Amino acid sequence: MSSENETGQGHFGKEDPSSPEAEEHSGGVAAPPAPDDRTVPSDGGDDDGRHMGHLDEGHTHGPTDSQYFTIFWVLFGLTALEVSTYFWESWFGEGDVVRRVGVAVLLTIMLIKFALIAGFFMHLRFDAALVKRVFVFGLGVAFVIYLVAMTSMNIWTDNGNPWFNDPPPEVTTTTLPDGG
Amino acid sequence: MADVAGIAHEAIEDVEFPDDSHATSTGISNAKLAMWVYLASDALLFGGLISSYLIYKNRPGEIPGLAGSQVRPNELFDIPFTSMTTFILLMSSLTMVLSVTSAMRNDETRMRLWLGTTALLGALFVGGQIYEFTVFVNEGLGYTTNVASSAFYTLTGFHGAHVAIGIIMLVSMLGLSFRQRIQAEAVEVVGLYWHFVDIVWVVIFTIVYLIP
Numbered sequence: 001m002s003s004e005n006e007t008g009q010g011h012f013g014k015e016d017p018s019s020p021e022a023e024e025h026s027g028g029v030a031a032p033p034a035p036d037d038r039t040v041p042s043d044g045g046d047d048d049g050r051h052m053g054h055l056d057e058g059h060t061h062g063p064t065d066s067q068y069f070t071i072f073w074v075l076f077g078l079t080a081l082e083v084s085t086y087f088w089e090s091w092f093g094e095g096d097v098v099r100r101v102g103v104a105v106l107l108t109i110m111l112i113k114f115a116l117i118a119g120f121f122m123h124l125r126f127d128a129a130l131v132k133r134v135f136v137f138g139l140g141v142a143f144v145i146y147l148v149a150m151t152s153m154n155i156w157t158d159n160g161n162p163w164f165n166d167p168p169p170e171v172t173t174t175t176l177p178d179g180g
Numbered sequence: 181m182a183d184v185a186g187i188a189h190e191a192i193e194d195v196e197f198p199d200d201s202h203a204t205s206t207g208i209s210n211a212k213l214a215m216w217v218y219l220a221s222d223a224l225l226f227g228g229l230i231s232s233y234l235i236y237k238n239r240p241g242e243i244p245g246l247a248g249s250q251v252r253p254n255e256l257f258d259i260p261f262t263s264m265t266t267f268i269l270l271m272s273s274l275t276m277v278l279s280v281t282s283a284m285r286n287d288e289t290r291m292r293l294w295l296g297t298t299a300l301l302g303a304l305f306v307g308g309q310i311y312e313f314t315v316f317v318n319e320g321l322g323y324t325t326n327v328a329s330s331a332f333y334t335l336t337g338f339h340g341a342h343v344a345i346g347i348i349m350l351v352s353m354l355g356l357s358f359r360q361r362i363q364a365e366a367v368e369v370v371g372l373y374w375h376f377v378d379i380v381w382v383v384i385f386t387i388v389y390l391i392p
Binding site for chain 1: 206207208212213216217219220221222223224226227228230231234235259260263266267270271273274276277278281368371372375376378379382383385386387390391392
């Protein structure tokens with residue numbers, strides 16, 4: 001196995017760093033470790049090689065391809081369950097309970113899907129803590145800012161949705177007197 | 181003597197930075213960290229657009245002077261069709277992650293295959309969105325019909341634009357892979373963007389389409 005494969009550097013194309021040409025160019029020095037090998041997570045450095053890009057004997061540390069397929073099928077099933085809520089009223093009859101349970105299920109599934117994609121497909125679960133902090137900070141700021149914005153727009157008390165509150169008042173139009 | 185020193189310096193640089201990357205104080209490559217910072221800021225953009233839609237979706241004719249038609253976007257939704265495009269985008273996330281793992285394994289052929297498949301699935305999603313918009317416009321819901329329709333088209337249109345930009349990145353990367361070496365990290369960074377677009381759609385599909 002070439003040193004590139006051992007380190008999982010992941011180059012393609014015409015310039016192979018482990019090739020004799022590259023070795024000659026670098027003064028005959030053996031191919032160096034991959035950049036990811038220098039990448040130490042900032043959360044205390046307990047890197048056991050799980051982060052992206054570090055290969056060992058041809059295997060990535062993190063989910064394998066079959067595990068990605070498993071996660072995909074879980075996401076697929078959750079999405080199917082989400083879509084099914086659209087038909088719940090025709091199956092179980094109309095009613096506040098069905099609607100409220102449906103909304104609760106939808107929001108829960110949305111959060112689970114979000115976590116699965118961010119954690120596994122985006123490798124947030126295996127990446128450095130700094131990356132998590134940056135992303136979670138952005139999400140947190142967005143959530144708080146827009147929660148405040150929506151509250152200031154009376155969305156919880158006057159959004160026209162009869163589930164939560166009374167419908168908004170009728171819009172009244174004022175006619176200006178002629179020749180005013 | 182100077183030549184020898186120069187060669188030695190070059191050799192050391194090649195050892196330290198074999199693929200033109202640089203060591204960083206954070207331990208994370210600049211490109212990857214920049215993408216994460218961008219995604220965090222993009223969350224703010226989509227947060228604003230989703231909030232706007234939530235605020236206006238039930239008040240299509242409430243603002244005097246901007247009353248317009250009382251037609252609401254959610255009266256025209258075709259959930260089975262949108263569900264299909266959602267599954268397509270979900271599949272594209274799987275093919276994207278397979279492309280990244282192929283790149284990590286230096287499996288050039290499969291990386292290209294999965295990159296192409298991801299771009300194709302993304303194009304199908306955008307095509308579905310264009311079809312949906314066309315149906316809505318034919319039903320009388322234009323961009324300026326009322327504030328609810330404006331908020332809806334702005335939100336889903338921005339998301340569609342993100343997908344389209346992602347497709348351009350994927351196709352560019354696919355084309356470049358035939359001409360020069362592609363670092364696995366570059367594929368990973370594009371993958372981060374693509375998965376984020378999928379995550380945003382997870383939120384939009386639930387909040388805009390499924391929650392009545």
